[in-house]
Amino acid sequence: MNRFAAALLFAALAPASALAQDSEERADRLLIERARQAESMPLPQRGQSMGQVEAGFGAPREKRAPVGGDRPQHPPITRWVYEGFSVYFENDRVIDAVLNRASERERGPKPVH
Numbered sequence: 759m760n761r762f763a764a765a766l767l768f769a770a771l772a773p774a775s776a777l778a779q780d781s782e783e784r785a786d787r788l789l790i791e792r793a794r795q796a797e798s799m800p801l802p803q804r805g806q807s808m809g810q811v812e813a814g815f816g817a818p819r820e821k822r823a824p825v826g827g828d829r830p831q832h833p834p835i836t837r838w839v840y841e842g843f844s845v846y847f848e849n850d851r852v853i854d855a856v857l858n859r860a861s862e863r864e865r866g867p868k869p870v871h
Contacts, residue, residue, distance in 0.1 A: 801843055801855035808838075808850045815840060 802811045812818075818838035827834030836847045839858070846854045 795857070799843070799857070802845050802852045804852050804854070806852045808836075808847060811838070811845055811852060818845070 802815060806814075818840050820839040822837040822839065824834035824836040826832040833848050835853075838845045838847070841858075843855055843857050845852055846856075
């Protein structure tokens with residue numbers, strides 16, 4: 759490849775590379791903003807019963823069937839899906855509440871090694 763062709767190829771690809779980097783940085787900022795939103799959003803608290811959650815937040819949009827429960831060391835885990843968040847229960851008690859993904863393409867933070 760001659761110098762002219764190489765320079766032309768570089769000039770064509772440089773904006774695409776910068777655009778991809780800008781898009782990735784924007785996605786990171788959006789994820790950080792959503793994490794901050796979760797800190798201020800009222801969510802069910804660990805240890806609340808299913809009845810307390812339903813009384814405080816209303817009926818969920820979807821109640822998923824429990825998974826696990828086949829042995830004492832594998833208690834049933836149930837997920838209730840609300841409009842903006844999901845609640846996870848062990849038996850009938852909240853173990854976690856998390857924001858739902860904004861889109862199917864959203865990814866969480868990269869794992870720390």
